[in-house]
Amino acid sequence: MRKLLGILVLLFPVAGAAQILDIEVTGIAQPTPVAVVPFGWEGDAPEMPLDVAQVITDDLFRSGRFAPIDEEKMLQKPTDGADIDFQDWSFVGVEAVVVGKLVQTGANAYELRFWLFDVFGRKQLFGYRMPASRGTMRIAAHRAADMIYEKLTGIKGVFGTKVAYVTARRQGEEQLYSLKVSDYDGVNDFTIMESKDPIMSPAWSPDSRQLAYVSFEGSKSSIFVQTRRTGNRFRVSSEPGINGAPSFSPDGRKLVVTLGGVDGNLDIYVLDINTRRKTRLTTNRAIDTEGTWSPDGRYIYFTSDRSGGPQIYRVRATGGTPERVTYEGSYNARPRLSPDGKRLAMVHNDRGNYRIAVMNLERRDLLVLSTGRQDESPSFAPNSDILIYATRQGRDGVLETVSADGLIRQKMASGAGGDVREPVWSPFPRF
Amino acid sequence: MMSYFKLFALAAISFLLAGCPSSPNVPDPEPTDTAYGDDAGATTDGMGDGSYGGGEYLDDPTAGELAMVIYFDFDSSEVRAADQDVVSRHAMQLGDNPNSRVRLEGHADERGSREYNIGLGERRAQAVRQMLMIQGVSAAQISTVSFGEERPVAFGSSEEDYAQNRRVEFKYTN
Numbered sequence: 001m002r003k004l005l006g007i008l009v010l011l012f013p014v015a016g017a018a019q020i021l022d023i024e025v026t027g028i029a030q031p032t033p034v035a036v037v038p039f040g041w042e043g044d045a046p047e048m049p050l051d052v053a054q055v056i057t058d059d060l061f062r063s064g065r066f067a068p069i070d071e072e073k074m075l076q077k078p079t080d081g082a083d084i085d086f087q088d089w090s091f092v093g094v095e096a097v098v099v100g101k102l103v104q105t106g107a108n109a110y111e112l113r114f115w116l117f118d119v120f121g122r123k124q125l126f127g128y129r130m131p132a133s134r135g136t137m138r139i140a141a142h143r144a145a146d147m148i149y150e151k152l153t154g155i156k157g158v159f160g161t162k163v164a165y166v167t168a169r170r171q172g173e174e175q176l177y178s179l180k181v182s183d184y185d186g187v188n189d190f191t192i193m194e195s196k197d198p199i200m201s202p203a204w205s206p207d208s209r210q211l212a213y214v215s216f217e218g219s220k221s222s223i224f225v226q227t228r229r230t231g232n233r234f235r236v237s238s239e240p241g242i243n244g245a246p247s248f249s250p251d252g253r254k255l256v257v258t259l260g261g262v263d264g265n266l267d268i269y270v271l272d273i274n275t276r277r278k279t280r281l282t283t284n285r286a287i288d289t290e291g292t293w294s295p296d297g298r299y300i301y302f303t304s305d306r307s308g309g310p311q312i313y314r315v316r317a318t319g320g321t322p323e324r325v326t327y328e329g330s331y332n333a334r335p336r337l338s339p340d341g342k343r344l345a346m347v348h349n350d351r352g353n354y355r356i357a358v359m360n361l362e363r364r365d366l367l368v369l370s371t372g373r374q375d376e377s378p379s380f381a382p383n384s385d386i387l388i389y390a391t392r393q394g395r396d397g398v399l400e401t402v403s404a405d406g407l408i409r410q411k412m413a414s415g416a417g418g419d420v421r422e423p424v425w426s427p428f429p430r431f
Numbered sequence: 432m433m434s435y436f437k438l439f440a441l442a443a444i445s446f447l448l449a450g451c452p453s454s455p456n457v458p459d460p461e462p463t464d465t466a467y468g469d470d471a472g473a474t475t476d477g478m479g480d481g482s483y484g485g486g487e488y489l490d491d492p493t494a495g496e497l498a499m500v501i502y503f504d505f506d507s508s509e510v511r512a513a514d515q516d517v518v519s520r521h522a523m524q525l526g527d528n529p530n531s532r533v534r535l536e537g538h539a540d541e542r543g544s545r546e547y548n549i550g551l552g553e554r555r556a557q558a559v560r561q562m563l564m565i566q567g568v569s570a571a572q573i574s575t576v577s578f579g580e581e582r583p584v585a586f587g588s589s590e591e592d593y594a595q596n597r598r599v600e601f602k603y604t605n
Contacts, residue, residue: 198582200546200549242549242550244546260550262575289547290547303547310544310547373588374588376544376545377544
């Protein structure tokens with residue numbers, strides 16, 4: 001992500017300490033009513049380049065925590081914070097109001113100004129202005145939604161983040177595979193790589209600049225690291241046999257990978273990306289794969305069937321004896337830790353169905369979050385509050401999100417035909 | 432006269448030695464002595480005692496074809512008993528042609544996590560590889576790759592679809 005947003009200026013500092021609205025989230029049943037008033041427009045063209053209010057409305061709605069009201073219900077439609085009338089909004093029954101306008105300041109320069117109000121408290125929570133160009137307008141709108149969301153819930157918003165995923169489309173006898181990146185809401189999808197041979201296991205670098213993935217081009221598996229901005233890529237592992245399951249270390253310098261060798265004994269290795277030196281972490285004859293780092297860099301969690309069926313183990317990243325982590329159920333695989341380090345997501349076989357489950361690492365309890373038969377590839381959003389995963393809808397592979405407490409669920413529209421699979425949520429963008 | 436008989440006997444004997452080829456569905460003809468061989472092996476009617484002995488084996492059109500894929504049971508990487516013959520024939524073929532190379536492509540059904548399924552596919556490919564090597568095939572002639580669940584031949588989610596996807600394919604590259 002580039003530096004185009006420039007300097008963010010806090011317009012009207014909140015009097016006293018920042019207040020977080022006390023909004024109770026009881027699940028999809030009672031999302032909080034809010035109003036996002038259509039933004040004003042001051043510029044050359046008859047219409048504003050982007051309906052910013054709609055982007056913010058959609059973001060808040062999709063979070064499952066808010067119910068933005070329709071425009072017809074609004075008794076007033078101010079486009080400047082100074083014009084707010086709390087009486088009108090109390091009457092309508094919303095708890096918070098967003099007012100804003102887009103102002104053109106140059107040929108391709110704009111300013112997004114917006115204010116957030118607490119209706120019950122009859123006060124402004126904050127006012128903000130952000131510079132944007134036509135190209136960065138959507139990002140700016142998402143950033144505004146993030147700020148509003150965080151102010152109202154105390155949770156960091158992820159509306160400006162991205163998702164990488166793999167698609168597979170049948171073309172006659174063959175399949176065409178693509179690795180794609182899009183905004184978290186599916187908009188602006190961009191193809192990173194396309195191939196007649198399978199693509200698997202995409203992984204984001206911590207700075208979001210690179211993706212690692214497995215490609216079967218040439219009818220053998222190799223691990224690539226590709227720079228998003230340039231499309232340049234290099235092969236980091238192409239040993240005989242299996243090369244799979246790449247995942248970046250928190251400092252971005254290493255990958256945990258699975259290597260099988262000529263004899264097909266899958267094991268976990270740590271690979272230094274620059275020197276290509278490998279350190280072997282497991283030697284068991286079992287299938288040891290799907291390694292992933294803990295956010296503090298100390299442990300690598302992985303799948304192993306050394307006890308008969310797949311279970312999750314962890315080993316110190318510097319080496320040691322693996323210890324078993326999961327004991328509930330006959331099948332636990334594909335571990336992923338939440339960025340705050342508190343939870344472990346996995347694929348869990350629950351009475352014959354493969355579902356996404358999350359374990360609280362302190363309490364060691366398991367919560368089954370999804371409801372399908374073939375759910376897989378869980379990935380946490382960078383705020384640790386939402387998971388995205390792949391599921392099946394009829395014959396198609398589609399993506400779904402669920403909140404970490406299981407209360408809010410969202411189906412994502414699948415692309416034009418074919419399968420969508422292996423979603424990976426990006427880190428927070430670094431500017 | 433004598434030479435004709437010798438020639439004929441030789442022909443009959445060499446025919447018997449060539450025998451019916453390796454069609455597994457067709458049982459070998461009963462062992463006979465040369466007198467019976469007069470009738471070129473497949474003969475039928477005209478048995479003096481009146482018992483029914485009619486019939487003639489037809490050629491099996493697939494007898495020569497070597498299966499290029501074998502299938503596996505759920506959660507298993509054991510080569511089925513019925514397929515051991517197939518593997519042996521591949522072993523023979525590789526043994527007879529030291530320059531030939533085979534790539535064993537292992538596959539799994541779609542259930543469960545993808546990278547773990549790569550492991551399952553590889554286990555199956557390795558089981559076949561070990562069997563070939565035990566039968567004398569050089570390691571240099573064999574490579575393995577696992578596609579896990581990524582390259583199904585059956586795209587549904589029924590047990591039949593799953594059974595068709597749990598397989599190892601023999602891909603000769605030379």
